[in-house]
Amino acid sequence: MLSFNDYKNLVDERLLDFLPDTGNYANVLKESMEYSLGIGGKRLRPVLLLASCDAAGGDADRALPYACAVEYIHTYSLIHDDLPAMDDDDMRRGKPSNHKVYGEAMAILAGDGLLNSAAELITAQALDLREDADALYAHSRAAHEILRRSGASGMIAGQTADVMNEDKEASADLVRFIEEHKTADLITAPVRAGLMLAQADESMIDDFTTYAKNLGIAFQIADDILDYEGNEELMGKTLGKDLEQDKCNYVSVHGMQDAKAELHRLSSEAKDAIRKYDNSDFFIELADMLESRNN
Amino acid sequence: MLSFNDYKNLVDERLLDFLPDTGNYANVLKESMEYSLGIGGKRLRPVLLLASCDAAGGDADRALPYACAVEYIHTYSLIHDDLPAMDDDDMRRGKPSNHKVYGEAMAILAGDGLLNSAAELITAQALDLREDADALYAHSRAAHEILRRSGASGMIAGQTADVMNEDKEASADLVRFIEEHKTADLITAPVRAGLMLAQADESMIDDFTTYAKNLGIAFQIADDILDYEGNEELMGKTLGKDLEQDKCNYVSVHGMQDAKAELHRLSSEAKDAIRKYDNSDFFIELADMLESRNN
Numbered sequence: 001m002l003s004f005n006d007y008k009n010l011v012d013e014r015l016l017d018f019l020p021d022t023g024n025y026a027n028v029l030k031e032s033m034e035y036s037l038g039i040g041g042k043r044l045r046p047v048l049l050l051a052s053c054d055a056a057g058g059d060a061d062r063a064l065p066y067a068c069a070v071e072y073i074h075t076y077s078l079i080h081d082d083l084p085a086m087d088d089d090d091m092r093r094g095k096p097s098n099h100k101v102y103g104e105a106m107a108i109l110a111g112d113g114l115l116n117s118a119a120e121l122i123t124a125q126a127l128d129l130r131e132d133a134d135a136l137y138a139h140s141r142a143a144h145e146i147l148r149r150s151g152a153s154g155m156i157a158g159q160t161a162d163v164m165n166e167d168k169e170a171s172a173d174l175v176r177f178i179e180e181h182k183t184a185d186l187i188t189a190p191v192r193a194g195l196m197l198a199q200a201d202e203s204m205i206d207d208f209t210t211y212a213k214n215l216g217i218a219f220q221i222a223d224d225i226l227d228y229e230g231n232e233e234l235m236g237k238t239l240g241k242d243l244e245q246d247k248c249n250y251v252s253v254h255g256m257q258d259a260k261a262e263l264h265r266l267s268s269e270a271k272d273a274i275r276k277y278d279n280s281d282f283f284i285e286l287a288d289m290l291e292s293r294n295n
Numbered sequence: 296m297l298s299f300n301d302y303k304n305l306v307d308e309r310l311l312d313f314l315p316d317t318g319n320y321a322n323v324l325k326e327s328m329e330y331s332l333g334i335g336g337k338r339l340r341p342v343l344l345l346a347s348c349d350a351a352g353g354d355a356d357r358a359l360p361y362a363c364a365v366e367y368i369h370t371y372s373l374i375h376d377d378l379p380a381m382d383d384d385d386m387r388r389g390k391p392s393n394h395k396v397y398g399e400a401m402a403i404l405a406g407d408g409l410l411n412s413a414a415e416l417i418t419a420q421a422l423d424l425r426e427d428a429d430a431l432y433a434h435s436r437a438a439h440e441i442l443r444r445s446g447a448s449g450m451i452a453g454q455t456a457d458v459m460n461e462d463k464e465a466s467a468d469l470v471r472f473i474e475e476h477k478t479a480d481l482i483t484a485p486v487r488a489g490l491m492l493a494q495a496d497e498s499m500i501d502d503f504t505t506y507a508k509n510l511g512i513a514f515q516i517a518d519d520i521l522d523y524e525g526n527e528e529l530m531g532k533t534l535g536k537d538l539e540q541d542k543c544n545y546v547s548v549h550g551m552q553d554a555k556a557e558l559h560r561l562s563s564e565a566k567d568a569i570r571k572y573d574n575s576d577f578f579i580e581l582a583d584m585l586e587s588r589n590n
């Protein structure tokens with residue numbers, strides 16, 4: 001197992017290499033995709049994929065394209081989310097949002113391009129595995145896992161619930177739906193996909209699914225808390241937006257004190273699910289780090 | 296081999312069945328995806344996939360999810376293309392565009408949802424082929440073929456070139472780039488994918504690639520001609536948009552007479568490439584039909 005930063009470096013080094021060549025007349029498409037990938041980010045999702053694959057004895061090199069694909073999906077969702085018709089955010093990670101630099105049309109296409117590039121990249125990985133049926137099947141499973149959780153029953157459903165239920169009375173159920181799908185699905189997907197690539201036991205996949213789901217919801221609640229209490233400079237984005245846009249989140253429905261208690265409970269449940277595994281230290285430290293995050 | 300309409304009916308009957316369940320709080324996502332899939336269309340791309348698979352002796356039933364996925368991709372591209380920031384079209388197939396019914400935020404998400412659903416659907420097909428390594432590999436190849444040609448080196452590159460080069464001096468090269476990628480790539484993909492699913496010979500895939508590429512470019516030139524000479528009611532969309540938006544297309548660069556000659560030349564070249572195959576009648580008739588299309 002490597003450290004979080006070492007996995008992150010592996011991702012940062014190769015993240016742009018897996019983008020398709022857009023050709024002479026569409027250079028701006030590549031440029032705008034690279035812009036949003038390049039303005040930083042914690043790389044939490046791809047790191048989780050590499051670490052999970054490693055924890056189950058898999059080959060992190062073979063997992064790297066999947067890790068980058070998950071970051072493409074995360075990045076496209078931010079580009080589209082920042083559009084004027086959606087959350088209308090001018091800043092992202094301390095830099096102008098994609099549409100502020102390239103215009104709205106290009107930001108829509110760059111988002112489409114990143115989502116499609118992710119699917120293209122992960123389906124390409126099976127093509128040189130013709131002779132190894134088990135690996136071919138493991139890769140097919142990982143590919144579908146990522147695309148299922150990023151999709152219309154996963155992340156996009158969560159985004160829809162988040163965007164379409166502004167100004168409506170919030171309920172605890174709606175808040176949990178948003179947390180589970182908008183955020184936790186794209187944290188669960190890389191953990192499960194990493195283990196699938198490593199051909200891990202189903203029981204290990206189940207335990208790490210519990211870890212990832214709790215971690216993902218905790219991550220969203222921490223984000224909600226930071227929207228009220230965070231430092232705008234450290235976060236690199238406009239805060240207080242949820243309040244301003246009348247969005248429902250854990251804090252607005254349950255209050256700050258309950259939110260902090262729930263964050264702690266979820267983090268503990270995450271850690272307990274995987275404590276028995278040899279390589280659990282990495283994942284326990286990560287949960288502790290996210291519980292006390294300030295950006 | 297069935298008729299064009301019989302293949303189209305197979306697609307229309309099942310097109311909505313393969314969408315993911317979006318859950319209680321995101322019903323509007325499914326509704327808006329279904330709206331745009333349901334307002335009709337020629338279904339040219341999915342029909343080509345089924346017919347190509349059939350022509351090579353494949354199982355059209357197994358190909359049906361891929362056919363529907365290609366229509367999801369085509370439909371998402373139209374939803375995003377109609378957005379105010381893009382071509383700003385209020386009408387599509389004689390009905391209000393997605394964003395006129397569901398708003399811009401939902402139209403962005405519905406487009407994302409359809410693209411993701413396509414990738415999710417085609418990667419799901421390999422999951423019950425664990426015991427058949429050859430079929431598993433054929434499906435992986437078809438999945439990647441579709442996602443490669445719809446992506447940032449394919450259809451999205453073509454869209455980018457089309458949108459970003461308005462008001463610039465048109466060149467024959469730029470027009471061909473747009474035709475090849477915006478249109479022909481998503482006509483070539485289903486033909487190749489259908490043959491891959493049927494595990495056709497490489498030489499047959501090559502010949503049908505020549506057919507599809509020429510057919511696709513011809514289809515776009517016919518569309519350009521109709522933008523000047525077509526009947527708005529039959530087309531179900533606003534015409535004269537290219538002229539109004541100063542877009543370059545084959546007619547604006549080469550003139551109407553050359554456009555009609557090039558359409559005929561491409562159509563002939565398409566037919567000649569596949570005339571020697573047993574089931575070529577279907578494809579020859581289709582090329583003739585597209586050459587004389589009025590919608």
